[in-house]
Amino acid sequence: MALRAVDDAAPEPGFLQIARQLRQEIRSGAYPPGSKLPSETELTRTFGVARMTVRGGIAELRSEGLVVSEQGRGVFVRARPPVRRLAADRFARRHRDAGRAAFLAEADQVGSTPAVDEVVVDTAGAPDRVASLLGVEGDVLRRSRRYLLDGQPVETAVSYIPLDLAQGTKIADLDTGPGGIYARLEELGHELAHFTEEVGARMPTPAERERLQLTAGVPVITLLRTAYDTAGRAVEVCDTVKSAQSYVLEYLVDAT
Amino acid sequence: MALRAVDDAAPEPGFLQIARQLRQEIRSGAYPPGSKLPSETELTRTFGVARMTVRGGIAELRSEGLVVSEQGRGVFVRARPPVRRLAADRFARRHRDAGRAAFLAEADQVGSTPAVDEVVVDTAGAPDRVASLLGVEGDVLRRSRRYLLDGQPVETAVSYIPLDLAQGTKIADLDTGPGGIYARLEELGHELAHFTEEVGARMPTPAERERLQLTAGVPVITLLRTAYDTAGRAVEVCDTVKSAQSYVLEYLVDAT
DNA sequence: GAGTGGTCTAGACCACCCC
DNA sequence: GGGTGGTCTAGACCACTCT
Numbered sequence: 319m320a321l322r323a324v325d326d327a328a329p330e331p332g333f334l335q336i337a338r339q340l341r342q343e344i345r346s347g348a349y350p351p352g353s354k355l356p357s358e359t360e361l362t363r364t365f366g367v368a369r370m371t372v373r374g375g376i377a378e379l380r381s382e383g384l385v386v387s388e389q390g391r392g393v394f395v396r397a398r399p400p401v402r403r404l405a406a407d408r409f410a411r412r413h414r415d416a417g418r419a420a421f422l423a424e425a426d427q428v429g430s431t432p433a434v435d436e437v438v439v440d441t442a443g444a445p446d447r448v449a450s451l452l453g454v455e456g457d458v459l460r461r462s463r464r465y466l467l468d469g470q471p472v473e474t475a476v477s478y479i480p481l482d483l484a485q486g487t488k489i490a491d492l493d494t495g496p497g498g499i500y501a502r503l504e505e506l507g508h509e510l511a512h513f514t515e516e517v518g519a520r521m522p523t524p525a526e527r528e529r530l531q532l533t534a535g536v537p538v539i540t541l542l543r544t545a546y547d548t549a550g551r552a553v554e555v556c557d558t559v560k561s562a563q564s565y566v567l568e569y570l571v572d573a574t
Numbered sequence: 575m576a577l578r579a580v581d582d583a584a585p586e587p588g589f590l591q592i593a594r595q596l597r598q599e600i601r602s603g604a605y606p607p608g609s610k611l612p613s614e615t616e617l618t619r620t621f622g623v624a625r626m627t628v629r630g631g632i633a634e635l636r637s638e639g640l641v642v643s644e645q646g647r648g649v650f651v652r653a654r655p656p657v658r659r660l661a662a663d664r665f666a667r668r669h670r671d672a673g674r675a676a677f678l679a680e681a682d683q684v685g686s687t688p689a690v691d692e693v694v695v696d697t698a699g700a701p702d703r704v705a706s707l708l709g710v711e712g713d714v715l716r717r718s719r720r721y722l723l724d725g726q727p728v729e730t731a732v733s734y735i736p737l738d739l740a741q742g743t744k745i746a747d748l749d750t751g752p753g754g755i756y757a758r759l760e761e762l763g764h765e766l767a768h769f770t771e772e773v774g775a776r777m778p779t780p781a782e783r784e785r786l787q788l789t790a791g792v793p794v795i796t797l798l799r800t801a802y803d804t805a806g807r808a809v810e811v812c813d814t815v816k817s818a819q820s821y822v823l824e825y826l827v828d829a830t
Numbered sequence: 831g832a833g834t835g836g837t838c839t840a841g842a843c844c845a846c847c848c849c
Numbered sequence: 850g851g852g853t854g855g856t857c858t859a860g861a862c863c864a865c866t867c868t
Contacts, residue, residue, distance in 0.1 A: 331837060338780075357853060368839045370626075373854085381637055381790065383777045389854045390846035406770065411830055510829040514662065517825065519775035519793050519818035521639045524594075534637065537775050537793035537818065545829070562775035562793065569773065569825045573766040573801070574667055587856060613834060624858045629835085645835045646865030 323366040332367055336375030344384060344395050352397040355385065383535030383563075396533075399563060402428065402472070406570040409500075409513055419498030421465050421473075433466040436474075436529075437492055441481065448478045448555045451544045459484035461499070464529065471530050472565075475558040483508065483553060499554060500545065508547040515569075516542040519562060530561050537562045579622040588623050592631030600640060600651055608653040611641065639791030639819075652789075655819060658684065658728070662826040665756075665769055675754030677721050677729075689722040692730075692785075693748055697737065704734045704811045707800045715740040717755070720785065727786050728821075731814040739764070739809060755810060756801065764803040771825075772798040775818060786817050793818045 321339050324332040343349055356364065361372045376393055379385045387393045402424065407413075413423050425432030441457045449455060461477040477499060484490050489502050500510060518540045522532055530538070539562045545554040577595050580588040599605055612620065617628045632649055635641045643649045658680065663669075669679050681688030697713045705711060717733040733755060740746050745758050756766060778786065778794045786794070795818050801810040 333837075341780075359853080368841090370840090371838060374837080376854095377633075381777065382779070387854065388847090390848080390852080392853060401774075403772075406827070409827055409829055512829050513827040515825045515827060516659075517773055517795075517823040518657075518821065519795050521637065521791050521793060523638070524597075535777050537777060539773075539775050565774065567773040569771045569827070571662070571665055571769040571771060571825070573665055573768050589856075615834080624860090626859090627857060630856080632835095643835065644866090646833080646867080648834065648866095 321361075321364050323364070324371075332365070332371050333374030333378065336361070336365055336367070336372060337378035340375060340379060341382075341384060344379075349395050351395050353395050354391075355393040355395070357392060380534045386533050400428075401566050402467070402564055404565060404567045406568045409510075411510075414497055414500055414504070414510075419500075425467060428467075430467045431469075433469070434463050435466065436462070436464040438462040439490060439492060444478050444555075445557075447542070448557065451542075451555050452478060452480055452552050454480050457481060459490055461489075461494075467564075471561075473558055473560045474526070474529060475556055477554055477556045479554050503545070503547070503553055508549075508551070508553050510553075511546050511548045511550075513546070514544045517567060522559075526559055530559070532561055532563075539565055539567070541567070577617075577620050579620070580627075588621070588627050589630030589634065592617070592621055592623075592628060593634035596631060596635060597638075597640060600635075605651050607651050609651050610647075611649040611651070613648060636790045642789050656684075657819075658723070658821050660821060660823045662824045665766075667766075670753055670756055670760070670766075675750075675756075681723060684723075686723045687725075689725070690719050691722065692718070692720040694718040695746060695748060700734050700811075701813075703798070704813065707798075707811050708734060708736055708808050710736050713737060715746055717745075717750075723820075727817075729814055729816045730782070730785060731812055733810055733812045735810050759801070759803070759809055764805075764807070764809050766809075767802050767804045767806075769802065770800045773823065778815070782815055786815070788817055788819075795821055795823070797823070 321343065324335050328335065340355065349355060358369055358372050362369050365372060376385065376387065380387060384396060385393050386396055404424070408420055408424065413420065422432050439459070439461050442460045443456065444452060444454065444458045452458065459479045459481055463475055464471055465473040465475065479489060479499070483503065483506065487502060487506065488495050489499055494502055504510060519537050520540065522530065522538045526532070526538060539560045541558045541560065543556045543558070544552050547553050577599065580591050584591065596611065605611060614625055614628050618625050621628060632641065632643065636643060640652060641649050642652050660680070664676055664680065669676065678688050695715070695717050698716045699712065700708060700710065700714045708714065715735045715737055719731055720727055721729040721731065735745060735755070739759065739762065743758060743762065744751050745755055750758055760766060774796045775793050776796065778788055782788070782794060795816045797814045797816065799812045800808050803809050
């Protein structure tokens with residue numbers, strides 16, 4: 319099933335015919351992940367159209383996340399990177415007791431080198447949704463950071479913590495110490511009982527695309543997590559943005 | 575802050591300058607949701623570039639999900655449709671006992687008119703991941719359908735059920751009866767204990783874009799749910815694809 | 831019919847990568 | 850230096866919407 323010239327008489331626009339044919343070739347394995355598509359000049363001859371039309375077809379595949387273009391090199395079938403599975407028990411106490419924050423513990427399991435950078439700690443007004451979840455008005459402590467695996471950014475996170483809990487503790491320091499925020503909260507007497515998580519997905523903003531080094535056609539998963547202590551108080555809200563390419567989230571749901 | 579002509583000397587390409595300026599105007603509220611952007615011809619004059627360059631900028635915003643183009647009408651700022659929040663307790667027994675399948679029960683709550691169409695029931699080999707979750711080899715019962723709210727498709731789902739459970743029961747009928755598959759499974763003695771859900775996100779395939787009537791720049795949320803009975807057996811796997819625009823998923827996670 | 835976006839052409843020059 | 854994709858032009862014709 320080789321590539322055929324575009325049919326001008328067909329109702330389907332030429333650039334979509336090109337996208338469809340290339341997509342089929344990719345799916346069939348004719349162009350395996352990581353391989354290079356024919357050059358635009360070559361496709362121009364193959365399909366019998368102008369270069370801008372070929373580029374239209376490639377843009378279509380790029381927006382589907384199927385290929386990535388690299389200037390001066392070519393257009394390549396996207397090689398799916400390894401996916402991080404976030405296990406349903408990732409916040410179990412036994413992990414916290416081991417003295418490692420969730421992200422670092424998971425990285426160890428997979429054998430990747432974790433890193434955290436762009437840490438910023440300040441106080442600011444909480445976004446509406448966060449203020450509502452925390453049940454506070456006015457300023458809260460804000461901890462912003464970026465997580466990397468083997469040098470590749472995979473996630474950004476912003477934690478919001480009520481000032482009366484955080485002020486004067488290590489939670490307000492750049493380095494929160496072993497076990498992270500949750501370990502410190504428990505030391506302060508706020509034993510954690512449960513979390514709620516709100517999961518969504520959307521296309522990244524240009525700023526997020528930059529910060530997570532996302533290529534075209536890759537959405538982000540948004541996750542808003544609220545931590546509750548045994549008294550039923552919301553003690554932290556964490557707003558994270560993850561590359562959808564890098565993550566699958568697992569949850570356990572009770573049927574009773 | 576009005577729109578300014580493209581700066582040829584700037585390092586940023588013209589079409590990105592155009593996208594950035596329009597994005598800022600949209601964010602600032604100058605073009606509220608649902609409003610119409612200036613026509614391409616008008617933007618050509620404003621920015622002092624060829625029409626294809628203006629179209630490049632608009633394509634950028636479209637891929638971000640910020641605007642939608644409508645032939646013969648104009649380019650419009652996307653109006654965010656109402657989001658369905660899937661509550662953490664959506665599979666609690668009290669809902670099942672009420673005799674309504676999960677989707678219909680939720681629609682009632684929101685006051686929308688639910689519908690199900692494109693129902694197909696057959697037997698087929700299970701995909702690898704599904705076979706592994708069900709612990710079966712060979713064919714399973716496959717139930718495929720599409721869910722709509724107020725006439726708009728919002729989700730597709732494919733359920734896989736081991737043949738020894740489904741054959742000769744209403745589960746293999748087009749209409750599974752009140753309470754759906756889960757109610758039938760419990761009547762058969764498979765009391766449900768818990769579910770696992772695997773959540774991801776990606777750009778839709780062209781077929782999915784068509785079936786869910788998705789516009790450009792809207793990703794899909796994928797959800798693979800496995801139902802376990804009290805004996806610990808996986809009795810159903812449900813593979814769903816949802817428009818990310820329409821959903822937020824809520825989960826409750828234990829901290830202990 | 832006027833205005834809109836959708837598609838397409840045939841060129842041009844540039845930035846980047848690799849040899 | 851030769852090949853690649855990135856950007857851009859100045860036109861053209863078409864399909865669609867609205868009045």
